[in-house]
Amino acid sequence: MAITTATVPKVGRNFRIQWEPAQDAYVLLYPEGMVKLNQSAGEILKRCDGAANIAAIIADLETTFNAQGLEADVIAFVELAEQQKWVDLT
Amino acid sequence: MTDLSEAVAVQDTAKIGPPLWLLAELTYRCPLHCVYCYNPVDFAKTEDELTTEQWFKVLREARELGSVQCGFSGGEPMLRDDLEVIVAEAHRLGYYTNLLTSGVGLNEKRIGALKEAGLDHIQLSFQDSTREMNDFLSSTRTFDLKRRAADMIKAHGYPMVMNCTIHRHNIDHIEAILQLASDIDAEYVELANTQYYGWAQVNRDQLLPSREQLERAERITNEWREKHGNKMKLFFVVPDYYEKRPKKCMNGWGNIFLTITPDGKALPCHTARMLPGLEFPDVRTSSIREIWYESEGFNRYRGTGWMKEPCSSCPEKENDYGGCRCQAYMIANDPAAADPVCDKSPFHNRITEVVDRAQIAGNAAQVKPLIYRGPKESLQLDRPF
C-alpha cells in the first residue's frame, strides 16, 4: 500500500525490537534470525507501535533529535521495512 | 598426519564479538530414528544431562556476554519435563526463544504452558510429505502427530516455520513437500539438504542425491516461488558436496555461535566434539566468559592465524575461514586442513568421488541398507561419525 503520513506502522507479529548493550544497538529479532539496526532505523522502528501514525513518528523524532525535514527518510525506511515484513501497515 | 601441536594464537578479548547465538541441546534422547540425524553417532555413551539449575546458569552467563538468540534443540527437547521452566527463564532474561522440535510430545497442555512461558517461535520438522515416507524415514509412526502439532502451533498464534531435511530418498517428492507446507500454512520453509555429519555421514552414499535430482528440485522450488510469490518464504540449501567453495561454517569458529551439549560441553558448533586433541570446556566447571574468550577449544581455530596452505595464502580466506573443521577432519584427517569441499584442497577428489558415485543410480554403496539412529546402533558403532 502507498505510505502517507497517515499510515500507522506496527512492528510485525513475529518480530521484536530491543536494545542490546553488548552490541550497543537496537536489534530486530525474528524466528532464527536477527538484524542489527543502525541508529536511525532503531529510533524509527521502536516508534512503530501500532498507535502512532507516520506524522506523529516524524514529529517525535524531530523533537527528540532537534532535527527537521525527516519526512522523506522516514517514509523511505518504512517502505523498506514493509517489504522486509518488519512492519505491518494500517 | 594431524598436527595438533601448533601454538594457539593469543587472542585479544576486545576484538572477539559476543556469542550472539546460543544453541541449547537439552537432550540427545529422541523418539525418532532419522537416518541423517546430526547428533554424534556415539551419543548413547553420554550420560548426566545438565540439571535445570545448570541450564539457568548457562542462560544467565551467556546473556550477560550478549547472547540474544536462543535455540532449544536436541534430540527432542520436548522430552525434558523442565522445558517450560527453562524457556521461561530464557524469556525473563531477554532472549528471543526458538524451539526446534519434531512435534512429538507436543500437546495442548504443553504448548499452552510454553506460550505462557514466553516462547517466541517453534520450528517443526517433517521427514517427508506423506505418512508412508515420513514414517519410513524416521522409523516411527509420527506423521499424524506432526500434522496435529502443526495445527496446535498455528492455533496458538505462532508463525509456522517448517523444516524438511532433503536427501536422495525424498528429494523427488519436493512438490508434495511444498504442497504440505502450503496446506499447513507455513510462513517459512527450510528445504535444507542433508549435511554429512553424524548419522548422515554413516549413510552418506545412500543419502546424497544426484545432480539431476538436485536440479529438478531447485527448479520446482523456483517455479513455486514464481507462482505463489512471497507468501511462503522458501529456503533451498544445496549440499556443499556440489560446491567448489566451502560454506562459511558457523560464520567463523567462535565468532557468534555457542553450542552447549546435553552433558554440558561447550562447543563452537554442534559437531565439534568429534575433533581430536581438543578439550572442550564443561559449563559445570567453567564460566561462559572463560569458555568463550579464554578456552583453547574456542581459540584454536578462531580467525585465520591457525591456517595452513592452501588457505593461509588464499585471497578468499576471510570469505569462508577455510570452511568446516569437522569436514576437514572427517575427510582430510586434519582439522586444520582446508575443507575438502574447496577445489583448492589436495583432498577435493575425496568429495568428487562420492559425488560421481551419486550419479550412478543403484550402485552397490547406495543400495546398502540405511542405518537408523538409535541407542543400540549407537553403542554398536561406537564412533563419533
Ligand code: SF4
Ligand atoms: S534428526 Fe531426527 S532423530 Fe535426530 S534429533 Fe532430530 S528428530 Fe531426533
Ligand code: SF4
Ligand atoms: S583455499 Fe581455504 S581459504 Fe581459500 S577458498 Fe579454499 S577453503 Fe577457503
